Amino acid sequence: MNKYIRWIKLGLFVLCLVPVAGLAWLYYNTTHGLEPDLGANPLEYLTHGTGTWTINFIMLTLCITPARKLLGMPWLIQMRKMLGLFAFFYGCLHFTCWLWFDKQFIWSDMGADILKRKFVTAGMVALALMLPLALTSTTWAIRKMGGKRWQALHRLIYVTGIAAVIHYIWLVKADLKAPLQYAAIVAVLLGYRVFEWARKRSAASANRPAPQAG
Numbered sequence: 222m223n224k225y226i227r228w229i230k231l232g233l234f235v236l237c238l239v240p241v242a243g244l245a246w247l248y249y250n251t252t253h254g255l256e257p258d259l260g261a262n263p264l265e266y267l268t269h270g271t272g273t274w275t276i277n278f279i280m281l282t283l284c285i286t287p288a289r290k291l292l293g294m295p296w297l298i299q300m301r302k303m304l305g306l307f308a309f310f311y312g313c314l315h316f317t318c319w320l321w322f323d324k325q326f327i328w329s330d331m332g333a334d335i336l337k338r339k340f341v342t343a344g345m346v347a348l349a350l351m352l353p354l355a356l357t358s359t360t361w362a363i364r365k366m367g368g369k370r371w372q373a374l375h376r377l378i379y380v381t382g383i384a385a386v387i388h389y390i391w392l393v394k395a396d397l398k399a400p401l402q403y404a405a406i407v408a409v410l411l412g413y414r415v416f417e418w419a420r421k422r423s424a425a426s427a428n429r430p431a432p433q434a435g
């Protein structure tokens with residue numbers, strides 16, 4: 222499998238660019254009067270589109286660890302970093318849409334919105350938590366931090382997932398179906414991790430030699 226990894230990574234990289242290429246194409250059509258376009262509210266379409274892809278990439282990143290164990294595909298771990306970085310990339314695009322279309326780069330309005338609207342606060346928490354993960358995604362950072370500390374920090378992706386779901390639940394006005402579907406995915410993935418952790422702990426304590434009498 223190792224000899225194909227580079228090609229799989231390249232294919233995945235191109236696939237990860239498809240959503241942003243699609244949005245750029247629709248934007249081009251909109252500005253040139255072509256079809257299909259971004260619809261009646263193009264700015265809203267871009268904000269929603271980038272938000273949806275951010276949460277999709279967070280979910281995909283979270284799926285990698287259970288998928289590689291359950292499917293017996295250890296090489297999948299090599300895709301996690303790329304998916305995580307793309308989650309951050311789409312998150313930054315989404316944040317830029319809000320800053321540009323909603324706030325017109327007025328920093329005081331931005332601060333007020335983060336404090337006033339709780340769904341914006343939750344979104345900011347989710348995005349801010351991805352920053353240290355993106356910054357420490359290099360092999361150099363893993364070596365510098367040590368595997369254990371790096372892994373502990375990177376468990377923050379679960380908190381990001383929870384904050385992202387809360388952001389989505391709080392922003393929808395009526396139909397909770399989509400955010401609750403994401404909530405169910407996070408719950409299952411988190412439940413799997415807790416189950417694995419408990420299983421390893423009980424296996425470790427069963428293997429520990431019993432204390433000698435006297």
Ligand code: HEM
Nearest residue numbers: 269272273275276312316319341344345347348385389392
């Ligand atoms: C990891 C971070 C984030 C994720 C996963 C995320 C995800 C989403 C999703 C899924 C939507 C709804 C899309 C739809 O309805 O089709 C959305 C909408 C939105 N998000 Fe985020 N978001 C994040 C961060 C942020 C941040 C940092 C801000 C602003 C500071 C923000 C502002 C908004 C706004 C203004 C909307 C549209 C709300 C509306 O139409 O009423 N998001 N986001």
